[in-house]
Amino acid sequence: MSDQKINIALAGYANVGKSVIFNHLTGLHQHIGNWPGKTIEKAEGTLHYKGHTIDVLDLPGIYSLSTYSLEELITREYIISAKPDFIVNVIDATNLERNLILTLQLLELDKPMILVLNMVNLLKRSGIIIDFKKLELILGIPVIPVIAIQGKGLTESLDRGINLISQEPNPNALPYGKEVEDRIKQLCQILQNTDLPYPKRFIAIKLLEKDAVIEKHLAQSNREVLEKAQQLNLELEKIHGHNSSIVIADERCHLASQIAKQVMTVTKPEKISAHEALDILTGHKIWGYPVMIAILGLIFFTVFKSGNYISSAIQQSLSGFQSYFYSVFGNSVLTALAWGGIASLIALIEIALPYILPFYLFLFFLEDFGYLARAAYLMDHLMHKLGIHGKACIPLILGFGCNVPACLSCRIMETQRERFITGLLTVFIPCSAVTVIVAGLVGKYLGIGWALGLYFLVFLIIFILGKVVSIITPGEPTELIMEMPSYKFPHIKTIALQTWFQLKEFIYIAAPIVIISGIIIEGAYWAKLLTPVNDFLAPITVQWLGLPAITGTLLIFGILRKELILVMLASILGTADFSKALSQTQMLILALVSMLYIPCAATIAALYKEFGWQKALLITVFKIALAIVAGGLVLRLLNVLNFHSF
Amino acid sequence: MTKEHLINLTSLKKNQHAVIVAITAGHKPAKRLADMGLTPNTPIMIVRKTLFCGTIEVKVRGSNLILGKSIASKILVKKI
Ligand SMILES: Nc1nc2c(ncn2[C@@H]2O[C@H](COP(=O)(O)OP(=O)(O)OP(=O)(O)O)[C@@H](O)[C@H]2O)c(=O)[nH]1
Ligand SMILES: [Mg+2]
Numbered sequence: 001m002s003d004q005k006i007n008i009a010l011a012g013y014a015n016v017g018k019s020v021i022f023n024h025l026t027g028l029h030q031h032i033g034n035w036p037g038k039t040i041e042k043a044e045g046t047l048h049y050k051g052h053t054i055d056v057l058d059l060p061g062i063y064s065l066s067t068y069s070l071e072e073l074i075t076r077e078y079i080i081s082a083k084p085d086f087i088v089n090v091i092d093a094t095n096l097e098r099n100l101i102l103t104l105q106l107l108e109l110d111k112p113m114i115l116v117l118n119m120v121n122l123l124k125r126s127g128i129i130i131d132f133k134k135l136e137l138i139l140g141i142p143v144i145p146v147i148a149i150q151g152k153g154l155t156e157s158l159d160r161g162i163n164l165i166s167q168e169p170n171p172n173a174l175p176y177g178k179e180v181e182d183r184i185k186q187l188c189q190i191l192q193n194t195d196l197p198y199p200k201r202f203i204a205i206k207l208l209e210k211d212a213v214i215e216k217h218l219a220q221s222n223r224e225v226l227e228k229a230q231q232l233n234l235e236l237e238k239i240h241g242h243n244s245s246i247v248i249a250d251e252r253c254h255l256a257s258q259i260a261k262q263v264m265t266v267t268k269p270e271k272i273s274a275h276e277a278l279d280i281l282t283g284h285k286i287w288g289y290p291v292m293i294a295i296l297g298l299i300f301f302t303v304f305k306s307g308n309y310i311s312s313a314i315q316q317s318l319s320g321f322q323s324y325f326y327s328v329f330g331n332s333v334l335t336a337l338a339w340g341g342i343a344s345l346i347a348l349i350e351i352a353l354p355y356i357l358p359f360y361l362f363l364f365f366l367e368d369f370g371y372l373a374r375a376a377y378l379m380d381h382l383m384h385k386l387g388i389h390g391k392a393c394i395p396l397i398l399g400f401g402c403n404v405p406a407c408l409s410c411r412i413m414e415t416q417r418e419r420f421i422t423g424l425l426t427v428f429i430p431c432s433a434v435t436v437i438v439a440g441l442v443g444k445y446l447g448i449g450w451a452l453g454l455y456f457l458v459f460l461i462i463f464i465l466g467k468v469v470s471i472i473t474p475g476e477p478t479e480l481i482m483e484m485p486s487y488k489f490p491h492i493k494t495i496a497l498q499t500w501f502q503l504k505e506f507i508y509i510a511a512p513i514v515i516i517s518g519i520i521i522e523g524a525y526w527a528k529l530l531t532p533v534n535d536f537l538a539p540i541t542v543q544w545l546g547l548p549a550i551t552g553t554l555l556i557f558g559i560l561r562k563e564l565i566l567v568m569l570a571s572i573l574g575t576a577d578f579s580k581a582l583s584q585t586q587m588l589i590l591a592l593v594s595m596l597y598i599p600c601a602a603t604i605a606a607l608y609k610e611f612g613w614q615k616a617l618l619i620t621v622f623k624i625a626l627a628i629v630a631g632g633l634v635l636r637l638l639n640v641l642n643f644h645s646f
Numbered sequence: 647m648t649k650e651h652l653i654n655l656t657s658l659k660k661n662q663h664a665v666i667v668a669i670t671a672g673h674k675p676a677k678r679l680a681d682m683g684l685t686p687n688t689p690i691m692i693v694r695k696t697l698f699c700g701t702i703e704v705k706v707r708g709s710n711l712i713l714g715k716s717i718a719s720k721i722l723v724k725k726i
Contacts, residue, residue, distance in 0.1 A: 063678070063681050063682055066677065076678070094709070095709040096708070097683070097709075098682065098683045098706075098709055101683055103680075161716065170683070243673065245680070246669075246677065249681055250685040250686065250687075253688065253707075254684075260707075260708075283694060283703070285696050320670070377696065377701055378701075380696070380700060380701040380712070380714055381696060381697075384714075384715075390701060390712070390714070398700050478677050479671070480712065481712075481713060483711055484703055484710040484712050
């Protein structure tokens with residue numbers, strides 16, 4: 001059976017390593033990290049393996065096949081409509097019992113399935129021993145221990161999955177309690193041909209669970225089944241004293257727990273591991289907060305310091321390049337244009353890269369280590385004051401890297417309202433490109449204290465904004481229910497790879513934009529087009545914000561990418577010594593305006609995708625207005641306080 | 647079991663063990679909790695709490711979950 005096309009779907013709880021496996025198999029790079037809810041949309045990739053072409057489907061993590069959230073409904077339908085030849089149910093071996101609850105539901109779909117028991121390298125640390133063979137015997141499907149992060153066990157998984165295709169699916173029957181099983185049978189008997197793509201038993205169980213989507217579907221064709229189901233539900237509720245949907249869930253939990261007990265032994269490790277100690281400290285009800293501030297402080301301090309150092313070093317080594325360039329190629333409009341492009345590229349390497357790369361390294365480390373979930377836990381209380389809950393911290397922290405993925409990850413919030421508030425606040429978080437501006441201007445020339453002061457001001461604005469928005473868009477925040485991942489020491493390769501993708505984005509996206517912008521500015525300068533643009537914006541930039549006129553052009557280019565503001569300034573000045581063009585006050589104001597004003601083009605696109613054009617436009621206009629007002633006010637405040645400027 | 651023995655999760659202290667008796671939340675959150683393995687008769691342990699009785703981290707069926715204050719106050723338990 002060579003050269004056969006095979007479809008497989010990765011399904012399982014959130015944060016069990018599905019995307020790590022997907023990336024490994026397909027060579028693609030889905031977002032991975034140690035918090036639940038990263039994959040928000042299905043992703044597809046292909047793999048050629050032993051003469052087969054395998055289409056792999058990565059799905060968002062789900063906690064059940066019932067229709068609690070839109071994501072779960074979509075995922076359920078994908079698992080069916082993608083017609084996988086076999087389902088790869090990925091589970092976290094350190095969390096066997098709860099993961100099995102979903103496994104039992106997936107088995108009800110009656111598809112060929114393999115169970116990938118991932119993260120077995122973490123079992124020893126938690127003192128857990130699992131009898132894989134026994135689990136396989138009980139479930140009747142292949143069970144494969146895997147260490148996804150090292151790629152171990154994946155080929156065996158594929159082999160055993162492919163073997164399944166030619167066989168009839170033959171998992172063991174895992175019956176629920178008698179009174180539930182009886183009712184499932186009764187429903188199955190009267191279920192006529194439905195055009196639902198699910199097996200009868202699955203539909204019957206979902207009816208007992210009061211699954212709204214299935215009920216609606218059967219409302220026309222199978223009225224009597226629905227009525228029967230209602231009657232059976234009432235009977236179950238009478239016996240158990242709670243809602244029949246809970247009765248079924250409880251049955252499943254019970255079964256999962258029985259299975260786990262048979263295959264798993266847990267011995268509590270005697271001494272606490274380093275991971276646990278760190279967990280206790282970073283999640284401590286008092287110490288957790290200073291630790292959080294210290295972590296963020298350390299990141300900014302290190303990035304500012306090392307960035308300044310590297311940036312100056314590059315600057316020095318490239319300082320004579322401009323005169324060399326002109327001496328070789330002569331002085332003409334064409335060489336000037338070319339130089340415009342080259343100078344911008346140099347400025348990008350000189351100014352942006354030294355800050356952005358170390359920053360991402362830190363951020364990826366925190367994300368992969370599992371710190372974001374601790375932040376969510378610690379900040380839940382504060383976030384409730386903004387009408388959202390702790391999970392919102394995750395997009396907010398991701399926003400420090402780049403607002404675009406941060407906006408997309410707002411989908412971990414449950415309701416539309418919470419997503420919007422979180423998204424709105426997220427685009428106010430200064431991203432790494434803005435950090436470049438703050439570090440390169442304020443951090444370098446005024447000192448780190450002033451830079452941190454600017455961050456503090458922006459956080460204050462975010463808090464007030466959240467407060468106001470939560471009042472004008474009323475609604476109770478949903479309850480916070482979130483899995484707390486254990487700390488995992490990140491795989492260095494993963495972090496290196498993630499940072500490399502960031503660098504690649506720089507090479508393929510930022511560099512061309514910067515070069516073209518440099519040429520355009522140089523050309524506009526020669527064509528004397530800059531002055532009218534600057535003059536047009538002068539009432540705001542010069543008169544209200546007290547900035548040099550050229551900032552008008554810079555702020556327009558900044559819409560493409562924020563770092564362009566500084567990069568283009570350096571390219572126009574012919575030097576990265578900004579003190580030649582800007583006073584200290586001007587540096588502060590320019591940095592503040594850059595932090596607040598319009599989201600960059602990619603972020604606007606992300607906002608549009610997630611929230612529609614009206615809200616995207618609203619946020620954009622609001623940010624511009626806020627930047628202008630805040631910039632002007634701070635300038636006047638500094639003047640009143642007689643801020644020493646030279 | 648008499649009613650007096652029932653307390654809600656927020657009034658447990660760190661490291662205390664209990665058994666879930668009932669969940670008085672609305673249908674959706676109750677179903678979500680049940681899907682995640684929090685059903686009646688499930689043992690539950692408080693791992694830690696934030697200040698001011700805020701958010702709670704619990705251990706259920708061998709792994710940890712964080713629960714906001716309002717949902718935690720709707721989980722009725724009895725101490726063991
Ligand atoms: N130690 C260890 N960590 C692993 C292993 N597999 C995955 N991880 C880590 O587990 C975390 C989650 O992995 P993902 O692949 O992002 O999980 P996912 O299932 O796609 O999660 P969602 O998209 O959020 O549903 C990451 O931090 C991985 O580095 C493993 O075998 N061993
Ligand atoms: Mg994923």
